[in-house]
Every structure is written in C-alpha cells, then in structure tokens.
Amino acid sequence: MPDPLEDLYREIILDHYHSPRGNKKIENPDIKNEGKNPSCGDEIELSLKLDDHKIDDISVACKGCAISVASGSLLAEAIKGKSIAEVKKIASVVKSMLKGEEVPPDADLGDIEVLKTVNKFPVRVKCALLSWVTLIDCLEALEHRSGAKISTTEQP
Amino acid sequence: MRKTENGRAIGATQAAPAKIDPVTIKGDFPIFERKIHGRRLIYLDNAATTHKPEQVLAALSSFYRYHNANVHRGLHTLAEEATLAYESTRKKAADFIGARAPEEIVFTRNATEAINLVAYSWGRANIGPGDRLVATQMEHHANLVPWIVLANRVGAELRYIPIDGNGELDLEVLPELLTPNTRLVAVTQMSNVLGTINPVREIGRFAHQAGALLLVDGAQAVPHMPVNVTDIDADFYVFSAHKMLGPTGVGVLFAKASLLDTMEPYNLGGEMISRVTFESVDWNQPPHKYEAGTPNIAGVAAFATAIDYLKQLDLEAVRNHEIDLTEYALKRLGELEHVKIFGPADPMKRGAAISFVDDKIHPHDLASVLDSRGIAIRAGHHCAQPLTNLLGQISTARASFYIYNDREDVDELIEGLKAARRFFGYA
Numbered sequence: 001m002p003d004p005l006e007d008l009y010r011e012i013i014l015d016h017y018h019s020p021r022g023n024k025k026i027e028n029p030d031i032k033n034e035g036k037n038p039s040c041g042d043e044i045e046l047s048l049k050l051d052d053h054k055i056d057d058i059s060v061a062c063k064g065c066a067i068s069v070a071s072g073s074l075l076a077e078a079i080k081g082k083s084i085a086e087v088k089k090i091a092s093v094v095k096s097m098l099k100g101e102e103v104p105p106d107a108d109l110g111d112i113e114v115l116k117t118v119n120k121f122p123v124r125v126k127c128a129l130l131s132w133v134t135l136i137d138c139l140e141a142l143e144h145r146s147g148a149k150i151s152t153t154e155q156p
Numbered sequence: 157m158r159k160t161e162n163g164r165a166i167g168a169t170q171a172a173p174a175k176i177d178p179v180t181i182k183g184d185f186p187i188f189e190r191k192i193h194g195r196r197l198i199y200l201d202n203a204a205t206t207h208k209p210e211q212v213l214a215a216l217s218s219f220y221r222y223h224n225a226n227v228h229r230g231l232h233t234l235a236e237e238a239t240l241a242y243e244s245t246r247k248k249a250a251d252f253i254g255a256r257a258p259e260e261i262v263f264t265r266n267a268t269e270a271i272n273l274v275a276y277s278w279g280r281a282n283i284g285p286g287d288r289l290v291a292t293q294m295e296h297h298a299n300l301v302p303w304i305v306l307a308n309r310v311g312a313e314l315r316y317i318p319i320d321g322n323g324e325l326d327l328e329v330l331p332e333l334l335t336p337n338t339r340l341v342a343v344t345q346m347s348n349v350l351g352t353i354n355p356v357r358e359i360g361r362f363a364h365q366a367g368a369l370l371l372v373d374g375a376q377a378v379p380h381m382p383v384n385v386t387d388i389d390a391d392f393y394v395f396s397a398h399k400m401l402g403p404t405g406v407g408v409l410f411a412k413a414s415l416l417d418t419m420e421p422y423n424l425g426g427e428m429i430s431r432v433t434f435e436s437v438d439w440n441q442p443p444h445k446y447e448a449g450t451p452n453i454a455g456v457a458a459f460a461t462a463i464d465y466l467k468q469l470d471l472e473a474v475r476n477h478e479i480d481l482t483e484y485a486l487k488r489l490g491e492l493e494h495v496k497i498f499g500p501a502d503p504m505k506r507g508a509a510i511s512f513v514d515d516k517i518h519p520h521d522l523a524s525v526l527d528s529r530g531i532a533i534r535a536g537h538h539c540a541q542p543l544t545n546l547l548g549q550i551s552t553a554r555a556s557f558y559i560y561n562d563r564e565d566v567d568e569l570i571e572g573l574k575a576a577r578r579f580f581g582y583a
Contacts, residue, residue, distance in 0.1 A: 004193050005528045005579060018581070040520060040536045041550035063550060065520035066580070127520060 008121050009066065012074075012114045017066040022076025026059045031142055035134030037126055042068050046134045048142075055079050055087060060131060067124050072131035074112050084139060091136050098129050174470050176477035178562040181469075184209040185560055195530030198565045203348050203376060203509040203556035204534055205398045208462075212401055215461040219454040227453055228427060228444070241457040246443070248460050252467070253374075253393065254384030255410050262409040262416070262443040263451055267375040268298040270394035270409035271342075273446060274371060275302035276422035278392075278415065279340070285311035288338040290368070292317040292325055292354070293546055294347040297539040299373040303342060317343070317359075319546070323350040323499040323506075330359065334366035341368050345377035349540045349547075349554065350499035351482070351506035353377070357388045364389065369415075375399055379466070379558070380507050381475040385410050402462035403455040409446070416442035423448040474559055478508040481557045485510055485566045492573060494582070498547055509556035511538070514573065516582045519553040525576040531568060 009017075029047035036043050042064030049057040058080055060072040075094075079087045093107045100119045103109075118128040182188050187207045188197055199207060219241060225234035227242045247258040255261060264270045279302075283289065289303050293316045307314040315333050318326045325343075334341070341363040345356050360370035369391040377383055379400035385393045390410065397406035411419075421428055421439060425448040431438040439445040466474065482503040489495050494515045500506045514522060519535035526533055534554045537544040544552060555569055577583035 003528065005525060008524060009579070014580075041541065041544065042520075043550065065518035067520070121524070124520070124524065 004121075007117060008124065010114050010117060012111055013066065013070040016070035016073035016077075020060070020062070020069050020073035020076075022058050022060040022073060022080075023062075024059055026057050029057075029059070031138050031145075033134050033138040033141065035130050035137070037064070037068070037130050039126060040064075042127065042130060044068065044072055044131050044134050046072075046131065046138055048138060050084075050142075053084050055082055055084070062131065064130065065124075065127050067118060067127040068130050071115060071118075071128040074115065075131045075135060078110065078112050079135070084142070087135070088139055091132050091139070094132050095129065095136070098125050098132070174473045176469060176473050176559055178477075178560050181209075182560045184211065184465075186210060186213070188560070192530040192532075193528055198529075198531040198561075198568050200555040200557060200561065200565065200569060201532045201534050202379075202558035202561075203399070203538075203554065205404065206379065206401050206558055207560070208401055208403070209465055211465055212403070212458050212461045215458040216403055216454055219457045223457075224454070226450055238453055238457075241460070242451070242453050245456045245460040245463075248463050249408055250410075252463050253378060253395075253408075253410060254386045256386060257413060259441075259443055260410055260413050260416065262411065262446045263456055264407040264409055265405055265452070266398075266407035267373065267394040267396040268407070270392075270407045271298055271371070271373065272302050273409055273422060274392050274394075274411070275306050277419040277446070278369075278411075279303075279306045280310070281420060283307075283310055283312050283339050286337060287312040288335055289314045290317065290333050290338055290341045290363075291315075292343050293319045294323075294325070294350055294352060294543050295342070295344055295540065296348050296373065296375070297541070298375070299342050299344060299371075300540075300542070303340075312339075319350070319352075319543075322501070323347070323352050325352070325354055325359075327355070327359070327362075330362050334362055334368060336367065338363070338366050338368040340371060342371040342373070344373040344375075345383070346374075346380070346507045346509075347499070347540075347543075348376050348509055349511050349538045349543055349552070351509045351511075352499055353381075353506055356390070360389050376507060376509065379474075380471075380478055382471040391415060397455065397459040397462060400462055401465055402459040403452070405452045406455040406459050413442070416446070419446075421445045421448065425449050427451075469559060477559065478557060479503045481561060481563065481566065482506060482508045482510065484563050485555065485557065485569070488566055488570045489573075492570065494577065495573065498552065508558070509554060511552040511554040513549060513552050514576070517576055517580055519551045521580065522553045522573065522576050525579055526569070526572040529568070529572045529575065531572050533569075 030050045032047045034045050045061040047059040058076050060076045062069045062072040097103045115128050118124050185207045223237040225238040227239045246261045250258045250261045320326045346353050356372050363370045371392040372390045374393050374395040378395040393410040395408050398404040428440050428445045428448040430440045495512050498511045523535040536551050
C-alpha cells in the first residue's frame with residue numbers, strides 16, 4: 001500500500017512549504033487581493049506589481065497549511081515575469097487540474113504539475129486552490145479596471 | 157438522585173455505576189471492522205458525529221423492511237405501527253432528558269434547526285427593537301448565527317458572556333449583562349471546542365430573575381452526561397441524535413409546554429394543521445404544529461434504540477469513562493512541549509472534546525498525517541469561528557472521545573503527533 005503521506009506531500013511541496021517563494025512585502029503593488037477559505041479559515045494576501053502587462057513582482061502571504069503555502073509559493077514562482085494573458089491561462093489550467101478536469105495536453109506546467117496529486121485528496125483541494133482562485137480574482141479586477149473583457153468567470 | 161452540574165453523582169450511598177468497557181462496546185460498531193490506509197480506525201471525531209451500533213442500524217433497516225408507512229394518517233396496520241414507533245420515541249426522548257411530558261418534545265432535522273425554530277417562532281414574536289439577547293463567546297455557529305441575524309433584523313442588541321483565560325465563562329459579569337430588557341440567554345452546556353461544561357442551571361437562575369428565558373444548546377452534553385431539563389429549568393433545550401449513536405437527520409427541541417402552546421409555527425404545510433379551508437388554517441396541537449411535512453420517521457424510530465443503548469450503559473458511567481480519558485489525554489498531550497491545549501485543565505470541568513495546536517504544524521497537516529495512520533480528528537474552526545479567533549487561531553485540531561475509545565487510542569494520537577513532527581522535519 002502506497003504511503004498516503006508521501007503521495008500528498010511530495011518533495012517539491014515540502015520544499016516550497018519550508019521556504020515559500022514570494023513571501024515578502026512589495027511596495028506600492030498595482031493590485032492586492034485577499035482570499036479566504038471559509039471551511040478552514042485559511043487566509044492569503046496576494047499582491048502584484050505590473051510592468052507593461054507583465055508580472056514584474058509578486059508577494060504571497062499565506063496563513064495556512066503546508067498545501068496552501070506550497071501552492072501559493074509554486075504560484076509565485078510560476079507567474080513571475082509572465083504576461084497577464086499567459087498567467088490567466090496557467091491559472092485556469094491549474095484550477096481545472098485541481099478539480100480533476102481534463103487538462104490540455106500541450107499545457108506546460110513545470111513544477112506546478114505536482115499539485116495534480118492533491119486531487120487524490122478531495123478534502124485538501126480547497127487548500128491548493130486558495131491562492132489560484134485569489135489570483136484569478138485579482139486578474140479579473142485588473143481587467144475590470146482597464147475595461148477589458150473578463151473570460152474567467154467560474155466560481156471557486 | 158442528586159447530581160453535580162458536571163454530571164457526577166454525589167452522595168456516598170449510591171452504588172457505583174457500571175464501568176464502560178470500550179473493547180466490548182467496539183464490538184457492537186461495524187465501522188470498526190474496516191481499515192483506514194491499512195490501519196485500524198481510531199475515531200476521535202465524536203464531537204462532529206458518533207458511529208452507530210449494530211442495534212441502531214438494525215432498527216433503521218427493520219423500520220423500512222417491516223413497518224414502513226407515514227405517520228399520523230392512514231388507518232392501516234403499518235401506519236399504526238409507524239406512528240407508534242415515532243410517538244414512543246418522543247416519550248423516550250422526553251424521559252431521557254427529564255421533560256415533564258412527550259408533548260414538550262419537537263422533532264427537527266438537527267439541533268441547528270431546533271434553534272432556528274425558536275429564533276423564528278418565539279424570537280420574532282418576542283424580541284423587538286432595544287431588547288437584549290445574551291449568548292456566550294463559546295457558542296457554536298448554530299447558537300450564534302440565528303441570534304445575530306435576529307438581532308440585526310429587529311434592532312435588538314446581542315451581548316456575550318466572555319470567557320476567561322481558562323476557557324470558562326466569566327459569570328461575574330452576568331448580573332450586569334442581564335438588563336430588564338433581556339429576553340433570552342442562549343448558552344451551550346458543553347463547548348464543542350473548549351470542552352467546557354457550563355453551569356447552565358445557575359445561568360438560568362440569573363436569567364429567570366431578570367425575566368429572560370434560557371435556551372441551552374445540549375448537542376455536546378446529552379450524549380456524554382446525565383441531563384435533566386426540568387432540573388436545569390431550561391425553557392428551550394436542543395440536541396441532536398447523530399451525536400449520540402443515532403441516525404443523522406433527527407434533532408430534538410425541548411420547550412416548556414406553555415411556550416409551545418403560544419408560539420406560532422414557522423414551517424407550514426401538512427401534518428401541522430387541525431382544519432384548513434381555502435381561506436384559513438387552524439394549527440394542530442403542539443408538538444405536531446411544529447412538525448410540518450413527513451418527518452424522518454425511520455431515523456426517529458432508530459433514535460429510540462440509540463437512547464436505549466446509552467441508558468443501558470448508564471450516562472453516569474459514560475461521563476466517568478470520559479473524565480478518565482480526558483484526564484489521561486490532557487496529561488499525555490501536556491507532555492508534548494510543542495502542543496498547546498485549549499480549555500479547562502480540570503477534567504471535572506470539561507468534556508472529552510480537546511482542541512489543541514502544534515506550534516509549527518497547521519491543524520490540516522496534522523489531520524492528514526493522523527489520517528494516514530487511521531486516526532480521525534477534526535481540524536478547522538469547528539463552526540465556532542469567533543471563538544477560534546478569540547483564542548488567537550484561525551484553526552485548531554480537535555480530538556473528541558466517546559464510549560468506544562480507550563487509553564490506547566490516546567497513545568496512538570500522541571504517537572501520531574510525534575510522527576507529524578518527524579515528517580515535517582521538526583524533530
């Protein structure tokens with residue numbers, strides 16, 4: 001029988017949990033959003049600094065479990081330097097992946113793909129989703145601000 | 157028989173109550189035959205819901221197999237049997253909590269619905285602008301949200317009895333909280349987070365002196381200790397079948413007959429009427445006027461078996477077993493320097509629901525590590541978010557014990573917590 005713990009807490013996840021990326025303050029962020037998981041009380045604060053439609057800097061402050069901290073850290077690492085359009089695509093693919101939906105075969109997720117394993121632990125999916133849903137809300141608010149079209153409307 | 161408020165019998169002339177034998181009891185519960193991740197199940201989430209003995213499962217099945225019919229209508233044999241099963245449980249529940257009559261018992265879906273019934277039927281008619289409601293800082297959302305919403309809706313004020321550093325209610329402030337315009341004091345008999353057993357009889361005495369009614373949330377008390385609502389002099393008392401070996405979907409509202417006589421029902425439809433024309437309705441007698449529609453008949457029938465099971469064990473013996481387990485669990489948890497325990501340190505002042513945190517590991521991660529070892533605990537705010545935040549936490553871990561748990565289960569919990577430290581690299 002496989003050890004359920006090693007399955008959930010992969011090495012990459014533990015690494016991000018112990019030294020979360022993006023866990024810092026950034027001055028004058030262009031947008032800031034707080035996310036809450038009502039079922040457990042976990043909280044996340046996500047701030048983005050933009051430069052020419054690219055993510056110039058990101059801060060993720062997460063008060064939560066290892067899975068939510070690691071997920072937020074993987075997020076910070078994955079989206080830095082990417083264009084908003086790319087980030088939107090990544091976020092929506094991760095969300096689908098966590099919900100156990102089909103993921104486009106050409107999606108190159110890199111380290112984030114490790115989060116797929118969380119899908120086998122339904123009670124922990126929300127933990128992994130928190131930072132991504134908060135990011136999606138951030139991007140939507142940004143688009144609202146610039147009057148552009150919103151394409152991610154799915155509720156968490 | 158005289159009892160202290162924490163359920164222990166007092167007086168030297170009593171015969172010692174029967175002892176609880178968790179190993180024998182476990183044999184009655186089929187769920188313990190299954191394995192979790194290849195390990196035996198160690199179930200420490202009893203404050204959320206308890207497991208069901210074979211006897212209760214058989215009663216549930218037997219109702220559908222041999223007696224299934226709707227209640228209070230139809231004149232055939234099955235309808236009579238179903239009605240008898242349903243109504244005799246009402247009598248049994250009334251006796252179990254010391255109500256004066258079965259008519260003081262209303263079946264609901266759960267304890268939450270019972271409180272909502274009071275908030276709608278009694279609250280909206282009796283609480284107005286400027287009136288006061290008093291609750292405590294340790295209430296479950298079930299005994300909090302209905303009062304917050306009611307207070308906001310009618311313009312009443314809601315005040316809270318604070319907790320002290322020990323997790324007990326600070327009752328010194330009670331007299332000044334109870335102004336002449338206070339209509340209701342809503343308090344839990346046992347906190348689902350802190351385990352604290354509150355002196356509800358004493359609180360009720362203060363409430364009644366001030367002209368207020370007393371509502372007691374007994375969801376965590378009735379399964380674990382002898383309760384007598386007449387002795388407490390509760391005006392309303394609520395609890396749930398599923399936390400005391402019974403099926404889910406059955407809750408109980410006890411209310412004094414004089415209140416049930418005058419309150420207006422809030423759930424309307426079949427079963428709760430005595431006469432209906434196209435223009436008007438006359439209510440049925442209580443308790444039926446509060447039980448609109450087809451109730452959970454099979455669940456109620458099987459609930460009687462759960463009550464029988466507990467009565468046969470003797471609630472005093474149950475309480476004593478849990479005092480012993482709590483004492484042991486508090487001692488063992490206290491040995492772990494990285495663990496902080498909430499609630500009273502004295503097992504006589506509390507029940508066997510023990511919340512704690514590890515100084516490094518999030519409760520969710522503790523729960524996952526323990527689950528991998530077959531141990532079920534709860535992690536989160538336990539539907540008491542204001543209290544959890546008051547304790548300076550966003551989430552806690554909780555182990556809650558019952559009749560089928562023993563000291564070995566406590567030892568496994570401790571080993572699991574140590575394993576979590578090792579797994580996350582803190583040991």
